Amino acid sequence: MHPESASTWPAPAKLNLFLQITGRRDDGYHLLQTVFQLLDWGDAISLAPRSDGRIQRLGGPPGVAEEDDLSVRSARLLQRATGCAVGVDITLDKRIPQGGGFGGGSSDAATVLCALNALWGCELGEDALAELAVQLGADVPVFVRGRTAWAEGVGESLRPLDLPGRWFVLVDAGVHLSTAELFQAPELTRNAPPLTMADFASDLVGRNAFDAPARARSPLLAELLHALRARAAGGLTGTGGGCFAMVDTKEQAEALAGDLARFGRCIVAKGVNRSPLHDRLEAWRAERSAAPAGA
Known part of the structure; x- marks a missing residue:
């Protein structure tokens, strides 16, 4: 396989419009209720598939080692889960403040997971991707699902919510x-x-x-x-x-x-209410299906 040119994918920020703790599970995890509001602004991630199977970060957040970077961990997780032999170069344009609760790392992980699922031709369904996502962090599934949502449990139980465009x-x-x-x-x-x-x-x-x-x-x-x-x-x-x-x-x-x-x-x-990432994925798939055979 020949490496494809790089493509850029959005990783939107989120807000918790409210957040409360309703109890604790036997394993010590707190039970939460919150509303995840997705935004039209966030990080941007450039992905360039490579034929040698290597996954490497060309640019990422300062102070975060490559092995700790959620975008790199996400790519490696998908590669292991699917047995995909393709690799990728990852370049992250970091705009979301780190450590502020705006969901940057989780969103980056979800964008890499969803975009590489398409670029690598893995074609896992949304449920399978969400199962992988929870291994990366409790907030990652909401970005994989791509909908503003009411969340319960430890954040894994999600129900889409349509809110006014505030x-x-x-x-x-x-x-x-x-x-x-x-x-x-x-x-x-x-x-x-x-x-x-x-x-x-x-x-x-x-x-x-x-x-x-x-x-x-x-x-x-x-x-x-x-x-x-x-x-x-x-x-x-x-x-x-x-x-x-x-x-x-x-x-x-x-x-x-x-x-x-x-x-x-x-x-x-x-x-x-719908993630810019999912808009981008839909447009990418439409372009691919409209392209002439062999293009």
């Missing part, structure tokens, strides 16, 4: 909190009453079980959350130090980003 401001104040430490925080609520998908409404947006522990550990985060909530619905996303605000229009989002810029990097993005 605009968001993502704020990265450079605060990095230890997830393990937050889970052990005495002020963490671990037994919230379970909600149903029908209970989700805009007044839940920004509620996050990790809010109090995060504020207690970072005065900057406490100040940011106060300023943010005085202007819009929003709060923490995930267990990271990243925050978000939700508004109705792009103009409102841009004005709010200007207001909050003193706290750190602000990004304006639109919420989408």
Whole structure:
């Protein structure tokens, strides 16, 4: 097989519009309820299949060793699972802040898994890809499924959710909190009453079980959350130090980003119900089927 030219694939960011802990399993994992909101903005990954079977990273996030990079681990997992003899060169254009709870590493892993499944001709179904994805991290399946979703369990039980196309401001104040430490925080609520998908409404947006522990550990985060909530619905996303605000229009989002810029990097993005990755996969398959035989 001759190496193909490189193709570029989106790896969208996500937000946890709310997050609560409803209990704990016997194995120690916490049971969560959350809404994963996919965005129209994120990382971009260039993939160039190679005929010698080697998987290598040509560009990736600083400070992350190649063997720890989720995009590389994802490619190797798919290769092992399918017995595929093709390799790939991976180049990552990292835009999503690392460690902020915006889903960057998980999304990168899912994009490599789904795109290589197509490029390598493995053609695993979505369920099979999602089973592989959970080996890479609890948030990876939501990106493989490619839908904004209501999530339960440890994040693996997903139900698609159609939400209005709201605009968001993502704020990265450079605060990095230890997830393990937050889970052990005495002020963490671990037994919230379970909600149903029908209970989700805009007044839940920004509620996050990790809010109090995060504020207690970072005065900057406490100040940011106060300023943010005085202007819009929003709060923490995930267990990271990243925050978000939700508004109705792009103009409102841009004005709010200007207001909050003193706290750190602000990004304006639109919420989408279907992942840009799945739009790209659909377009790629349509191009391939329309191409003349032998092209």
